Amino acid sequence: MNLQIDENKFLKHYAVLYTAIITLILLLPLFVYTKHLYTLQDVKSEIELKNIAYDIISEIEKFGFSNMVDTFIYPRYKNYKSGLFDTNKNPVFSLLDTKPKLNMQLGYSKQGLKRIYTIEFPHLRYFNARYLIVESDFDYMPILKDFLIVLFSIIVISFLLSFIILKSFAKPFSRINKALDGFIKDSMHEINTPLSIININVDIFSEKFGINKYLSRIKSASKMLSTIYNDMDYLVKEQNMFYRQKENIDFSNILMKSIDYFQDIAELKAIKIEYEIQSDIHYPFVQAKLQKIIDNNLSNAIKYSKEESKVIIRLLKKEEYILLEFEDFGIGIKSPEKIFSRFYRENHTKGGFGIGLNIVNRITQEENIKVELKSEYGHGSIFSYKFPLN
Template sequence: MIEKSKNFILKISLFYTAIFFIFIAIPTYFYTNLELESYKNTQNRLLIEHAQIIQRAIYDFSNSKSDTFIFPKSFKFEATLLTAEQKIIYKTRDLNIDDNSKMSIEVELSNNRLNAKYLILTKKISFEEIYLKILILSLSIGLFIFISIYLIIKASIEPYKKANEYLDAFFNDAMHELKTPLGIIQLNLEILEAKGNESKELERSINATKNLFLVYEDIEYLIKEKSVQYNKENIDFSYLLKQRIDQFESLANTRNIKFNLKIEDNLFSLINRTHLQRIIDNTISNAIKYSKQETTISIILKKKNESIIFSVHNIGKAIKNKKTIFNRYEKENHIKGGFGIGLNIVKNICEINNIDIFLESNEENGTLFQYTFFN
């Protein structure tokens, strides 16, 4: 539970951080363009400043009596002096600058002793530093936002987390306290029945207690589902199924429903006993609950190739929406009672154990639940 809570907070924090980045994408775009424009202006200013240095040197040479002109060189710039006819007079070392990563200016020179008319200056430029700066800034802001959101969400759900823990503890204690009196009630009712005190009132009380146990076991499973390790064992499916049918026989008798059993003996399945019992109990109890009176429920357990097929068929109203019937709290008939959790438990158990579910339901042929256990 703690691990799932952490994962939930992490996902929510990442989600809101992503939303934050979407909102700042446009401002970041404009800020990046401003930075690029500022960088270009700076590089252009450096070109102009160096061009002015060269112009000053040419001017000083033209006004001097020296026969030697010392060209102001720099490893950052590539300079070319051209005549009016675009012939090269002088060129510094070629920096092999790519066309996409250079900036150039052309300056027209005044009359001079070198007969140079034009000065072309080229400088290598790179936007990597700007992009790296934007990336580091974005990641820093993103990390700050993520940590802030994470801590805020964690602090905000802490009271709910504690309340949930108290609620789980309450339900665990309540279920523990309920089990003993329920067991005593059922035991005493069965003793009375064994003594020959047969009556409709006694029979109804026994059946009501059995129904309470079914609900109790479903709720207990839901509470313990996340915290208990349900280990698999080699279960005698045939024997357990017969046992559970015996428990349901009195419930079926109250509605004059008969069981038609075709159960092969000695069929074993590698599954947890609680998981298998929940599949059997919920499927049979639903078949009884939603069957028409004085009908027959067919229960089949057989081996097919390397698989075991368990099916329950009853005659009653068709299931309208077979896609949602396995959803939690989904009930098509609210008059029949129940919480709508039984089939959802069955579906989850089948997914855990790789059990295939087949459901067929119509008004003419009734409803068939079929489970294929791949051993």
């Protein structure tokens, strides 16, 4: 993980979130607006159909008053169809595609996407017809077009405004974040030097004057501090770990070296480290990642074990996977589902920041390593990691 937040990713994520919220809020007024457009379009259709109907009546009446024309040419329109019908709705003359229903209401009516206007003549004066029916297809495309334009405008404007506002609010936090990132990196560098000096001088003192319990405690404490330092260092450099090439690592050898390293810490609590390690197991992996899995599990197993108990480590090659297992007989885990969460600690008296197992969890997810946890509160835990061979 990079300690510095990706500002653009942050802004885009929350701009999209706020845009979605604003769009949902404005959907109700947009729906009301669309319904209003639909009503207006219906009113427009009714007026146009009524005008066409009276225009046809006007043409028929002109024909009736004229003695010079023997044949009536029925008016035709591009977007409208009409017809004259008798009392039983049988066509006298019709351009309609279907016969009208017997119970069709007078005036303006709707049938699906059809809009119909029906006039009843008081006398059979127009070619013995009782009804004039005019119909057209309802054009909903302008409404849909307006709806999409308004919706698109809301989304675009909301996103741009959210992005601009969030960017202005994020500037001070971005500066603090950069300063904090620089401070942590500088602090890590400064911590490394005195820590190295402590370890070197402890080793020199041990060789010259021999081991005593006070020196052992100093050595164990410095190793625990080194483990925490290594976790922090991994977090700072984690982004670059993704691009590191995997190597064919001697899994067995690395595990044995880690056990030797943690012997001093275990001896401080009179904990015996037992192991069952199959020799000459090699596996393609990034060594820094493997070291994190081993060190964090070993450190936790010792940390949460009871004094004068034991820790068992297993490394076995199976048919489909390599099994790495850490078993302790300590206090167990109250909430196994939370144990891999960042900064989560069940026992605040044991020290640490609660980042070790979170690092392990991310590595196992990245590398498709199956994790199994068995724990009985008050009796101990078993962490199992299955590294796939295929």
